[in-house]
Amino acid sequence: MMKKAKPREVFMGRLSRGDDLLEEMSNMCLRENIQLGWIEALGAVKRARLAFYNQETHAYEFFAIDRSLEITKLVGNVSLKDGHPFIHAHITLADRAGNAYGGHLAPGTVVFACEFRLEVFDGPGIKREFDEATGLPLWKLDE
Amino acid sequence: MMKKAKPREVFMGRLSRGDDLLEEMSNMCLRENIQLGWIEALGAVKRARLAFYNQETHAYEFFAIDRSLEITKLVGNVSLKDGHPFIHAHITLADRAGNAYGGHLAPGTVVFACEFRLEVFDGPGIKREFDEATGLPLWKLDE
């Protein structure tokens, strides 16, 4: 299931030290009214709050890593949930020993530095709709 | 060694629960006759089958992670091998404790949910050709 997405513009930017990583990206998308997008980033965080989706119970399990980490990769997309721009992002991190961690990005992850590429597509955005089988709000697309 | 690739279109899409991740991406590329492309994705898998390329013996060593994991990142490309669209992808995963794993994506990795951005370039595609030094089918490009 996929649809052609017409690229409209690309933004290069950065977040500021102390920003909540997910919240600030969300604000950015709300301000620019981005309905469909793709975001990639690298940088570092002061601490991370992540989640793992339990495929049996259909609930996110949240956990924190309370120390400074490199962002070796953030990838996410922007689409519409309940009519509003919504970011779904996953992040890969590494500590000072080089060990890597990752998961679903949750609120509470604090930026130390972050450089991103945000690609915006012409609307209308893809809508998320509750999917019974997974318990997740998945993209509604024609087969 | 590199060549200019002319972007033709971008697809945004998702795979379905139960799909074989590599096989379904490959089918997608065959159906659309994509000869040159770049794919990025995030999501979750029910289990993973990965490979590590042994640089001494020139053989892939396959291994499985038989539990549910987040896909913190999938990155891959589409080019031509033996005249057919061929996907080469690497994947980074994370478990419920946040520990990260990764490797060369092999058949047998089962999708729980997966959202992707597939960028397609005008053909002709880059061809893979056996490289003696690495034992790998590498891109044939002019110096």
Place this chain on the structure above:
Amino acid sequence: MMKKAKPREVFMGRLSRGDDLLEEMSNMCLRENIQLGWIEALGAVKRARLAFYNQETHAYEFFAIDRSLEITKLVGNVSLKDGHPFIHAHITLADRAGNAYGGHLAPGTVVFACEFRLEVFDGPGIKREFDEATGLPLWKLDE
């Protein structure tokens, strides 16, 4: 803080066995005079030299992983530092057991194989400027 970046061209290419990963990407950007860009890659290295930025002391702590590893993901950008094209890249790696590692890419990481997508934007490039709060050369962008 972000700015619109006008895509000019996309290169697909590969590096050669034995190349210094960071140095060769830098040479590529200097040769093509790329002032603003985004790079993504996958592949394998013979050994890695990474760094972790200490957010307290404002110094990079370098470390090496002296064995062959898969590159499950490289992400980086090209901008201007002291008037010259400069690459900032982070890398995620995995060993033969599938365990993942990562960090800031440092010189001394040796390529076994590497396939990349390099997106180039019209200039002028974004300039890096010393940031007191983080001790890092960050992008200078209007609020």
